[in-house]
Amino acid sequence: MSGEEYDSDMDYSEEDCGYADYYNTEEDCDIDQIDPSKTDPEYFVFDCLSVEEVERLLNESVESLSNSLQITPSLAKVLLHAHNWLISEIVSKYRSDSSHLLVISKIKPPHPPEPSILQLGRLQSCPVCLASQSSDKFKSLACGHPFCKECWSMHFEVQITQGVSTGIGCMAQECEVLAPEDFVLNSLSRPALRDKYQQFAFRDYVRSHPHLRFCPGPNCQVVVRAKEPQAKRVICNVCRAIFCFRCGTDYHAPTDCSTIKKWLTKCADDSETANYISAHTKDCPRCHICIEKNGGCNHMQCYNCKHDFCWMCLGDWKSHGSEYYECSRYKENPNIAHESVHAQAREALKKYLHYYERWENHSKSLKLEEQTLLKIKTRINKKVMDSSGTWIDWQYLLDATSLLAKCRYTLQYTYPYAYYMEAGPRKELFEYQQAQLEAEIENLSWKIERAETTDRGDLENQMDIAEKRRATLLKDFLENWPILSSSKRKTFF
Amino acid sequence: MTALPRRIIKETQRLMQEPVPGISAVPDDSNARYFHVIVTGPEDSPFEGGLFKLELFLPEDYPMSAPKVRFITKIYHPNIDRLGRICLDILKDKWSPALQIRTVLLSIQALLSAPNPDDPLANDVAELWKVNEAEAIRNAKEWTRRYAMDN
Ligand SMILES: [Zn+2]
Ligand SMILES: [Zn+2]
Ligand SMILES: [Zn+2]
Ligand SMILES: [Zn+2]
Ligand SMILES: [Zn+2]
Ligand SMILES: [Zn+2]
Numbered sequence: 001m002s003g004e005e006y007d008s009d010m011d012y013s014e015e016d017c018g019y020a021d022y023y024n025t026e027e028d029c030d031i032d033q034i035d036p037s038k039t040d041p042e043y044f045v046f047d048c049l050s051v052e053e054v055e056r057l058l059n060e061s062v063e064s065l066s067n068s069l070q071i072t073p074s075l076a077k078v079l080l081h082a083h084n085w086l087i088s089e090i091v092s093k094y095r096s097d098s099s100h101l102l103v104i105s106k107i108k109p110p111h112p113p114e115p116s117i118l119q120l121g122r123l124q125s126c127p128v129c130l131a132s133q134s135s136d137k138f139k140s141l142a143c144g145h146p147f148c149k150e151c152w153s154m155h156f157e158v159q160i161t162q163g164v165s166t167g168i169g170c171m172a173q174e175c176e177v178l179a180p181e182d183f184v185l186n187s188l189s190r191p192a193l194r195d196k197y198q199q200f201a202f203r204d205y206v207r208s209h210p211h212l213r214f215c216p217g218p219n220c221q222v223v224v225r226a227k228e229p230q231a232k233r234v235i236c237n238v239c240r241a242i243f244c245f246r247c248g249t250d251y252h253a254p255t256d257c258s259t260i261k262k263w264l265t266k267c268a269d270d271s272e273t274a275n276y277i278s279a280h281t282k283d284c285p286r287c288h289i290c291i292e293k294n295g296g297c298n299h300m301q302c303y304n305c306k307h308d309f310c311w312m313c314l315g316d317w318k319s320h321g322s323e324y325y326e327c328s329r330y331k332e333n334p335n336i337a338h339e340s341v342h343a344q345a346r347e348a349l350k351k352y353l354h355y356y357e358r359w360e361n362h363s364k365s366l367k368l369e370e371q372t373l374l375k376i377k378t379r380i381n382k383k384v385m386d387s388s389g390t391w392i393d394w395q396y397l398l399d400a401t402s403l404l405a406k407c408r409y410t411l412q413y414t415y416p417y418a419y420y421m422e423a424g425p426r427k428e429l430f431e432y433q434q435a436q437l438e439a440e441i442e443n444l445s446w447k448i449e450r451a452e453t454t455d456r457g458d459l460e461n462q463m464d465i466a467e468k469r470r471a472t473l474l475k476d477f478l479e480n481w482p483i484l485s486s487s488k489r490k491t492f493f
Numbered sequence: 494m495t496a497l498p499r500r501i502i503k504e505t506q507r508l509m510q511e512p513v514p515g516i517s518a519v520p521d522d523s524n525a526r527y528f529h530v531i532v533t534g535p536e537d538s539p540f541e542g543g544l545f546k547l548e549l550f551l552p553e554d555y556p557m558s559a560p561k562v563r564f565i566t567k568i569y570h571p572n573i574d575r576l577g578r579i580c581l582d583i584l585k586d587k588w589s590p591a592l593q594i595r596t597v598l599l600s601i602q603a604l605l606s607a608p609n610p611d612d613p614l615a616n617d618v619a620e621l622w623k624v625n626e627a628e629a630i631r632n633a634k635e636w637t638r639r640y641a642m643d644n
Contacts, residue, residue, distance in 0.1 A: 127591045128500065128556055128590045128591055129498065129499060129500050130499055130500045130503045130504075131499055131500075147590075151590065154554070154557050155557050155590055157557075158554045158557035158558055159557075171589055171590045171591055172589060172591050173589040173591050173592055174587075174589070175589075
């Protein structure tokens with residue numbers, strides 16, 4: 001069996017279509033009616049595996065490679081880990097130049113080892129512990145560097161304690177040969193240490209496997225498997241975490257993996273700077289140069305035009321009495337500080353803040369709407385108990401709330417995308433669609449909050465419009481869409 | 494405290510019997526894993542004429558883990574920071590249990606002869622070393638005179 005094909009006894013997990021799931025609407029389950037790989041830009045087939053299932057999967061690859069190359073399973077693991085579990089590639093490289101493959105995989109040294117100076121029964125000094133021992137107490141890897149067995153096991157113990165497993169190498173200086181699993185395990189006597197080694201190795205194997213991804217949910221043991229390492233939406237069927245399969249972070253369409261990483265790093269780095277600048281700088285009301293406040297005193301003097309003014313209200317300092325904290329102009333016009341755009345230095349920050357504020361705002365709205373969902377559930381419960389309608393009558397309202405969350409989530413992630421977009425017609429189109437989506441989302445939100453007085457047909461119509469806007473935006477801007485050939489996906493069924 | 498491993502005893506004996514030229518390493522009277530080290534500034538380096546004190550400690554799992562070494566004498570060097578910490582690969586990921594105290598000290602001496610501003614620990618020093626080597630060397634000589642001489 002090839003490691004790249006899925007075994008049939010593992011069924012794809014059924015994504016349930018329950019209303020508790022915000023991001024999952026009925027269309028994901030309608031695969032019989034239309035081919036979703038052609039219509040849904042977020043369509044992605046994956047399954048959620050347990051640790052045991054993944055172990056079985058990995059072992060099948062190990063066995064297959066070990067059989068076709070006639071090597072130990074332990075060496076097969078080193079090869080698979082070093083070459084992203086691509087069995088066919090490893091086999092063909094092995095057939096064309098096995099020696100080269102073993103060297104680049106750090107199984108063999110680049111130069112053949114010196115003829116062994118070990119002579120049976122003779123005493124020899126271990127280069128690490130400096131103890132003289134008989135030669136049968138020594139062991140070496142393919143590089144031939146001999147060390148006593150006791151030193152090997154101490155070396156492994158220290159490395160494993162530091163979390164190293166597949167990366168443990170020979171003890172000789174500048175020797176890069178790796179210690180295969182059987183060599184390590186044979187040197188370890190404590191079962192706890194052997195377990196630890198195997199745990200760390202498993203972690204390394206999953207990380208080097210292009211079709212596997214650990215679920216990032218807190219304390220979740222699930223490993224997600226998909227055919228291709230694409231930036232697609234995955235929902236863990238155990239902890240419900242929603243993440244991008246390729247990078248393992250929060251799902252981020254239409255923004256791509258590297259852009260969202262850049263954006264999140266920027267937000268983390270800049271939040272300090274941005275807060276500092278908005279809290280500590282203002283423009284001089286007379287010459288509009290950017291002034292930094294570096295003390296507690298609210299009496300400012302502009303270093304450029306020497307104008308004296310009040311930091312709080314930006315009014316002329318001369319008009320201020322002793323109780324300047326009561327300055328009325330501050331209350332009258334709190335936004336005066338934001339009106340001038342003369343300071344060149346703040347242009348970039350303003351652009352960033354424009355996107356950042358909207359990004360943040362939608363994230364907050366998403367949290368508020370989670371509360372709305374809870375309220376709606378309570379309300380429906382009450383209505384059903386009062387015999388005004390049945391559960392099924394009110395289902396549409398929950399569906400609407402789920403859809404709202406899904407749309408707003410996508411809207412939130414359009415802002416990092418737009419921030420990094422170059423100006424031009426494509427950005428104009430993007431921002432036009434973004435504005436359309438935003439408008440329909442706010443309409444939907446308004447109608448949901450007033451659901452009892454809104455006509456059901458009207459609400460369902462609004463849901464349809466919002467989702468269409470979302471899908472249009474994703475289809476036009478999602479990476480790899482529709483480049484990915486649908487024939488590849490069809491092999492799944 | 495557990496018995497001192499043979500390896501440490503042997504290394505210490507050899508360090509005392511055949512000292513490395515320009516380096517003295519003496520174990521502390523109360524702790525045989527702690528060494529008082531003095532490295533002489535190499536000839537033709539800005540550290541020439543200086544005597545640099547270091548401390549070297551062998552952790553519990555030595556030689557499976559690298560010794561911990563730190564400059565006590567202040568030194569102006571791109572690979573040594575204000576706290577005396579040394580950026581040297583064999584003290585980190587390139588450590589091998591087959592290396593010894595002797596090889597570590599020799600490598601530190603070599604680092605004084607050949608500073609490597611491309612792998613810096615002290616960024617401001619490394620920066621100056623790259624843009625104005627003459628001034629950096631002047632600073633290093635000045636620090637050597639001020640902190641590492643007649644003490
Ligand atoms: Zn040994
Ligand atoms: Zn070796
Ligand atoms: Zn999970
Ligand atoms: Zn991603
Ligand atoms: Zn001014
Ligand atoms: Zn005022």
